[in-house]
Amino acid sequence: MTHSQFRITDEDRNSPEYQEAKRAYELAELVRHRRLELRLSQADLAARAGMTQPQLSRLEAGGVSPTFKLLDRLARALETELIVSFKAIG
Template sequence: MREGAEDVAGHSKWKTVKAKRLAGGEVNPEYAAMVEEARLGQELGAAVYRRRVELGLSQTELAERAGMTQPQVSRLEGGAHLPTIPLMVRLAAALEIDVVMHGDISAPVEFRAITAA
């Protein structure tokens, strides 16, 4: 195991960032960005999972629809992978949703079912 891997796996560094923020202390901008990206990945993964289940799809079926592999879907749903914009577009079509992108990444991840225009 690489040095420091225990801290990341246990999220103790992320907890430290949260504690510093709550205490009004300074947070290393690189850590803050890492924490924000991880939060976004977790929210996106959870949203993909919820929509996939709503549609009654397996990970394999979603992977086929989106031009991915099942392990890629698993990593995405687990929050370990942030998709590129082209992949996000394919996922949106596969999940029958509209993608709404906000200029502020702190906004919650939101999927909306496709509606008639």
Template sequence: MTGRGDWRSLRDRRMAEPGAVEEYEATRLAYELGKAVRERREQRGWSQSELAKAAGMTQSAVARFEAGGTVPTLNVLERIARALDAELSVQFVPKPATPPRPATA
């Protein structure tokens, strides 16, 4: 693979595979959750070990989560939120409506 077109083509083929879009979205969500926790932890000046102790977890579990390697249960997210003096908010947000396509003659 030498050019952007080759990588783009490979990505397009992979994303067309069954379940690929769902897996991508799950990975994106895990990354964003981990990033938000890391930012909040760093704002408090805490190490991963300090957060782990406050949340009743291990440092390695915090590290995996912050790296986007795992998606914790809602119970674990609640413990992390309490440890970080934050409120966990889980919600469904409607997607914006897509405009209708013009009719073809």
């Protein structure tokens, strides 16, 4: 059995879809890392944030674009502060 290799072009990297997926993955990693720092299970964090464990699992897999309301609840549940900023390009 062989596996195909995919190459991501600069055009792909600059697409809105790629950028959205990248941000979702980065957020997922931040949430998972902090959850593990606090030694919380997905079920524990989900309960703290007012969501279900399957919802949290999807978020940690990078498959969800959460609302600001959910991000705020997650920040509090993770004992952190939610900070949103804009950064100039270039």
